[in-house]
Structures are given as structure tokens and as C-alpha cells.
Amino acid sequence: MAAAAGMKVAAGVRAAGGGRMLAWRLHSYGGLGELRLDNARVPPLRGTDEVLVEVHAAGLNPLDVGMAGGYGSRVLNMLRQLEGSEMEFPLVLGRDLCGTVVRGGPAARLRPGTRVWAALPPHRPGALAQFVVLRDSWAGEAPRALDATSAGGALYAALTACSALRAGGMLNTPRSRGARVLLLGLGGVGQAALQLLAAGGAQVVAGCAAEQAELARRLGAAEALDRHAADYERALEEGGPYALVLDCSGAGGWAASERRWRLARYVTLSSPLLRETDARGLLAGGARALADLAAQNLALRRAQPAEGVTASCEPHVRWAYFSEQHAQDDIALLKSLADRGQFTVCVEQVFPWWDATAALERMARGHARGKVVLDFTAEAPPSDGARSF
Structure with missing residues (x-):
């Protein structure tokens, strides 16, 4: 055998x-x-x-x-x-x-x-x-x-979610309690991020396929928006202001400035860094990717409605990746949540x-x-x- x-x-x-x-x-x-x-x-x-x-x-x-x-x-x-x-x-x-x-x-x-x-x-x-x-x-x-x-x-998806939420200032911090967060995409990373946000007391709006709405609510979403619905774009824009928009859908950093929504932070898992370094080499590709990030931030700030979210927080785009830097602490957090029935x-x-x-x-x-x-x-x-x- x-x-x-x-x-x-x-x-x-x-x-x-x-x-x-x-x-x-x-x-x-x-x-x-x-x-x-x-x-x-x-x-x-x-x-x-x-x-x-x-x-x-x-x-x-x-x-x-x-x-x-x-x-x-x-x-x-x-x-x-x-x-x-x-x-x-x-x-x-x-x-x-x-x-x-x-x-x-x-x-x-x-x-x-x-x-x-x-x-x-x-x-x-x-x-x-x-x-x-x-x-x-x-x-x-x-x-x-x-x-x-x-x-x-x-853990690969869950630790990537931890990295993204840390970049957005929403991982296991008092700031997450009561914060309104828009989560785009409900794959492996999105599911982990949703549970982490819900455990921290955030009010999560999930943009996902209609057949995933029940799952989103079961994992802790306060609201699930059908990304194929005719009024989806309007619902996204009117549902803010958002303390964080977390893109797990592949939309990328340029999508941050394509809607008239109000937000403080936009974190995406889709960056051009590896694609650019594959195509141009480490130095030229890295420089091109950083230039893209700067341009994405500028476009977002220009696109924000005049009233914004808060006067003290200028909207910005960040990229997130899997990182082992905080892995030991994050794994302990995830185990604790799993054993309490808050992470699956x-x-x-x-x-x-x-x-x-x-x-x-x-x-x-x-x-x-x-x-x-x-x-x-x-x-x-x-x-x-x-x-x-």
C-alpha cells in the first residue's frame, strides 16, 4: 500500500x-x-x-x-x-x-x-x-x-492577504473596527482577507460574482455586490467613502482612478513589477514599475472628489505581495482565528x-x-x- x-x-x-x-x-x-x-x-x-x-x-x-x-x-x-x-x-x-x-x-x-x-x-x-x-x-x-x-x-493566500491588509493599515489593529472596506474579488486571497477584516470588526462590502454572494456573507461580508449587475459601478461609487479598497480581482493600480469613489487607500495584488523585470531586466524593469506606481498615485489624487475621505489622509495606491517578513506572527494569528472558528x-x-x-x-x-x-x-x-x- x-x-x-x-x-x-x-x-x-x-x-x-x-x-x-x-x-x-x-x-x-x-x-x-x-x-x-x-x-x-x-x-x-x-x-x-x-x-x-x-x-x-x-x-x-x-x-x-x-x-x-x-x-x-x-x-x-x-x-x-x-x-x-x-x-x-x-x-x-x-x-x-x-x-x-x-x-x-x-x-x-x-x-x-x-x-x-x-x-x-x-x-x-x-x-x-x-x-x-x-x-x-x-x-x-x-x-x-x-x-x-x-x-x-x-497559508500562501492567507499570508498574502495579511501583507495586503498590513499595507492598507487594516491588519489586527483598532483602526479596522467599524471601518468601511471594499473588497474586490473573492478568490483565495479575497476569502482570507474577508475573514481577517470581519474578525477585526470591519464593515466589508464585497464585489464578486452573484453565485459567490452567499459565501461572502457567510465569511463575514456586510454586503455583497454583483459585479455583473447593471448598476454595479454606481453601487461602488455610492457605497463609500472607503477607508480601504482591496483589489484581489486583478484590476490593478490604474483602476483606482477610473471611478469617482472616495477612498483613503487602494491596495492591489496586481502590480507590473515582475512582468516589467521579465521584459526589461531588473534595473530598467524596476524603474519602469516604480514610475507606474507614481503615476497611479497622481491619477488617483486628481480623480478624487473634492470632499475626499479625510483631510489628513491623502489617497494613495499601494502594491502588495506575499511576504515572509511577518510570517511567524501572521501564522500564529491565523491559527488562533481558525481554532476560534473565525478562519476557514x-x-x-x-x-x-x-x-x-x-x-x-x-x-x-x-x-x-x-x-x-x-x-x-x-x-x-x-x-x-x-x-x-
Whole structure:
């Protein structure tokens, strides 16, 4: 049986400090057709604060599909080099996971046997493998309230939401209580942001598809606006003033100035930074992206109604990304919320570990209404013994 074989592999890794594993690896940029299931070496611990985790479930994100085509490769390679690695390929995708700590460095907080959830920054080897090494500040004890597939698809989106709300001044602060916030888009990041805002006492208006209205209210939205309705634009403009508009829909920073709404902050997850650096190089691309941000801010300030939101807060645009800088604190916050029933994860579909290509193809089609997760505890197909753990 695959599960029993997996236990034997894990036991061997614990005892010998090495061993082999199966990993989904990309050997060149060119899309999902370059993805291969390889027999690879179990990665060693290199830092005193690192842990080796046996993966039980791994979540997928749109970034994984983009990375398969080379998206962000210039910046990510620079970050790898700053950490002393020249390795670009083979590239293991997957940013989320839930699993069990197998081994830890002397400075690691998390001990062997601990059930953890974790998120990996994009420049590090990912979670679509039987084992993964990560800094223990990127992981924490998994909430008891979440099963492996929910916990395995949670943290990359949730930590990105934390980063966006921190940029908007609305993460776990008194300022969020009673604040009126407009949330555009209800994908993985949007769902996490909505729950964080609701837990902080914000009054959230969600702009989403009509079929997501019930979900939005269940997650804590005070109001859900149908983005396909004829009066949607008017409802957005008349629903303010907003202390924060959080764009999780892909509208981008230029959309901040396209409506006559009143707002203090506009935070978007869609910036041109990686696209520009891919096209122009690190220096020229970075300079072009910063020029875009300055122009977006100028356009927003010119477009604001004369009465504005407050005299003391000039409206501005900010970009937000996944960041590991506050990961340990944010993971602790999310665990606390999950164990109190204030944070959950909507899982759309679970694929067995041998079907990663189909799972990523589902991500590539877009419009997912929940997380797509790979189950690394699934039994291998009887006819595919070569692939069993």
C-alpha cells in the first residue's frame, strides 16, 4: 500500500538523514508540459532554523502556473543568488503545505512529530514533493479545526492577504473596527482577507460574482455586490467613502482612478513589477514599475472628489505581495482565528499526488471557487506500481 510504503520512507529518512523521494519538478520554462514526476534526493537541512517536513497535502496557486512559464524568473533568480544558490532547475512548484516535521535544526522551534502548516516563498523549492525543507518561521502548528487538505491550501493566500491588509493599515489593529472596506474579488486571497477584516470588526462590502454572494456573507461580508449587475459601478461609487479598497480581482493600480469613489487607500495584488523585470531586466524593469506606481498615485489624487475621505489622509495606491517578513506572527494569528472558528478554507477540488498535471491545468483555466489541493497520502493506482511510495 502507498501509505505504508510512505511510512517506511519517512522512517528511513529519520534514521539515516537522507533517502529518496518523489517530486514534481520543472526542468525548463515552457509551461506545464515540462513538468515531470522525478525520483529525487530528500533535501538536506542547511540552516540551524530549518525543518524537514513530510508533506501530507499541498495547495496550488495561480503563481505556480505562471512560474511554469517563466513568470518572475529574473527577480526569483536574484533572490536565489542572494541566498547563495545558483540552482534554477529542476524547479519544484507549490507554495502551500500541511505535513509532519521529520527533523529539525538545533535552533528550530518545531520539533519532530509536530503537525504543521506552512507557506514557502516563490524563490525556494516548493511543496509538490514528498518532503520539503523550510525555515521554521514559515510554518506553525496546524490548527486542530482544519483538516490536512484545508490547512494544506491555506497559508500562501492567507499570508498574502495579511501583507495586503498590513499595507492598507487594516491588519489586527483598532483602526479596522467599524471601518468601511471594499473588497474586490473573492478568490483565495479575497476569502482570507474577508475573514481577517470581519474578525477585526470591519464593515466589508464585497464585489464578486452573484453565485459567490452567499459565501461572502457567510465569511463575514456586510454586503455583497454583483459585479455583473447593471448598476454595479454606481453601487461602488455610492457605497463609500472607503477607508480601504482591496483589489484581489486583478484590476490593478490604474483602476483606482477610473471611478469617482472616495477612498483613503487602494491596495492591489496586481502590480507590473515582475512582468516589467521579465521584459526589461531588473534595473530598467524596476524603474519602469516604480514610475507606474507614481503615476497611479497622481491619477488617483486628481480623480478624487473634492470632499475626499479625510483631510489628513491623502489617497494613495499601494502594491502588495506575499511576504515572509511577518510570517511567524501572521501564522500564529491565523491559527488562533481558525481554532476560534473565525478562519476557514474553501477547497474546490482535491487531486491525488500522481495527478499534479491535471490539478495545475485546473488552475490554469482560472475562475476557481476554492483551493485546489494535492493529496500526498492518497493510495497509488494499482496499475502504476512504479510510482507508489
